Amino acid sequence: MTRISRAPVDEDPVEVPIEEEMDLHAFQAREIPSVVEEYLREARARGFRQVRLIHGRGTGTQRAIVRSLLGRLPGIAGFADAPAERGGWGATLVRLIPPEEEPPAEA
Numbered sequence: 001m002t003r004i005s006r007a008p009v010d011e012d013p014v015e016v017p018i019e020e021e022m023d024l025h026a027f028q029a030r031e032i033p034s035v036v037e038e039y040l041r042e043a044r045a046r047g048f049r050q051v052r053l054i055h056g057r058g059t060g061t062q063r064a065i066v067r068s069l070l071g072r073l074p075g076i077a078g079f080a081d082a083p084a085e086r087g088g089w090g091a092t093l094v095r096l097i098p099p100e101e102e103p104p105a106e107a
Contacts, residue, residue, distance in 0.1 A: 021052040057090040
């Protein structure tokens with residue numbers, strides 16, 4: 001388990017298991033960016049090559065937040081809707097670049 005901070009800062013961190021998937025239903029929309037970023041950083045450090053983020057279908061708010069974040073985070077090789085049997089558009093599969101394979105940042 002890893003402690004992941006929730007936004008705003010005045011709330012206590014939550015212990016989250018770093019596994020091949022993370023269900024975001026328990027988090028508020030404002031918490032998603034920090035939770036997902038910390039989860040992905042830790043998943044990469046532990047050697048995961050792919051993870052599934054479960055955001056649900058609902059109004060699409062969490063999905064939009066996740067997709068926007070994934071588009072600008074380092075260490076992401078790509079992302080797409082999960083196959084129908086794994087959640088379809090209610091979940092996003094994220095391919096991760098292992099830290100040792102990531103090209104160095106430009107100065």
